[in-house]
Amino acid sequence: MDQRTKRRRAGGQTITDVARHAGVSPMTVSRVINGEKNVRESTRERVSEAIRELGYAPNAAARNLASASAISVGLLYSNPSAAYLSEFLLGSLDQCSRSGFQLVVQKCDTEEAELRAVDRLVAAGVDGVILPPPLCDASAIVEGLRLAGLPTVVVATGEPPVSASAVRIDDFHAAEAMTRHLIERGHRRIGFIRGHPNQTASAQRYEGYVAALAAEGIAIDPELVAQGFFTYHSGRDAADRLLSLPVAPTAIFASNDDMAAATIAVAHRLGMDVPRDLTVCGFDDTALATTVWPELTTIRQPVSEMSRNAVLLLAEAIRRKGSGQAAKPVxxxxxxxxxxxQSDAPPARLGSKPAKSKAAKAGEA
Structure with missing residues (x-):
């Protein structure tokens, strides 16, 4: 291969290619390129090696970012959890500020407003769009953005669309790990509050709960499953129903922290001690998880970092589009x-709290 061909191929490499080659996120590559200190030395060496092997030119990337002030990032939201949305917006604002992008935030309240929301973003002249939950699963919006030719990144979906990049966690295995943790604590009668049915991640969390119970030979009791909608009020109603059963659960696993916080409030109203009389666990680890008492055992979903990575992925997709390269959803x-x-413990009949379970150790790894 002659030197001219090598240079041409090297010029086609992107920050996403480097991230994939090094096994890290695009945000981590950006941190290494910018010389930020909050990167492990082993990770920095791995990224640097990937840059060398791919022939990627970080100085050119830095110039692209420096000249990217004209890039306008649209963020369309409709989220019932104020705690989740707040954390998401902070991450997006921080990364846009770091990268010199303009962030245009639009609200979409109803399904009827979805296509009008797309029209507003197009009219606002945004270069690409980020969709946090639940709009990450709004097929009409995703398709409308595709038809409008706007690069899109969906966040926290359970089933990424073929036309957009996605940033998410493994909701199935996360919920399975939490349920396994409760089983290892000694719980057998575990209530579950489902998330909103309009989100694919909700179904995956429920399936993880079911899989963990099935693996231990624990029969699925439909009475122990209550429908929620990711709101505090829906969690309160679901907890009321579960705790009014003739044989109440010894633990309740809610699909987000808002509904878990509501469950704790219902338990307190009924004169129950958490966790002595009832274990309560949540999902997301938003600020609410450490605001309630007792503080919630929960699954940490890195919401802020996910939104930051979404900004970087979107910027890369916008750059590709601007240079005439084919889209490569990530x-x-x-x-x-x-x-x-403090919100979880074994059932009262089992006595004092044991050492950390295997599931907990695996989750902390």
Whole structure:
């Protein structure tokens, strides 16, 4: 291969190619390129090696970012959890500020407004769009953005569309790990509050719960499953129903922290002690998880980092489009962690709290 061909191929490499080659996120590659200190030395060496092997030119990438002030990132939201949305917006704003992008935030309240929301974003002149949940699963919006030719990144979906990049966690295995943790604590009668049916991640969390019970030979009791909608009020109603059963559950696993916080409130209203009389666990690890008492054992979904990575993936897709390159949707799966706090314990009949379970240790790895 002559030197001219080598240079041409090297010029086609992107920050996403480097990230994939090094086994890290595009955000980590950006941090290495920008000389930021919060990167492990082993990771920095791996990224640097990938840059060398691919012939990627980080200085050119830095110039692209420096000249990217004209890039306008659209963020369309409709989220019932204020805690989740707040964390998501902070991450997006921070990364857009770091990269010199303009962030245009639009709200979409109803299904009827979905296509009008797409029209507003197109009229606003955005270069690409980020869709947090639940709009990450709104097929009409995703298709409308595709037809409008706008690069799109969906965040926290359970089933990424073929036309857009995605940043998410493994919701199935995260919920399975939490349920396994509760089983190892000694719980057999475990209630579950489902998330909104309009989100694919909700179904995966429920399936993870079912899989963990089945693996231990515990029969699925439909009475122990209540429908929620990711709101505090829906969690309160679901907890009311579960705790009014003739034989109440000894633990309740809610599909997000808002519904778990509502469950704790219902338990307190009924004169129950959490976790002595009832274990309560959530999902997401938003700020709410450490605001309630007792603080929630929960699954940490790195919401802020996911939104930051979404900005970087979108910027890369916009750059590709601008240079006439074919779109390459990326499915980035980020790690989750099982966070142990004060809201879980074994059933009262089993006595004092044992050492950390295998599931908890695996989640912290």
């Amino acid at each position: 499915d980035e799966i980020m790690p989750y962690h099982l966070i142990l706090r």
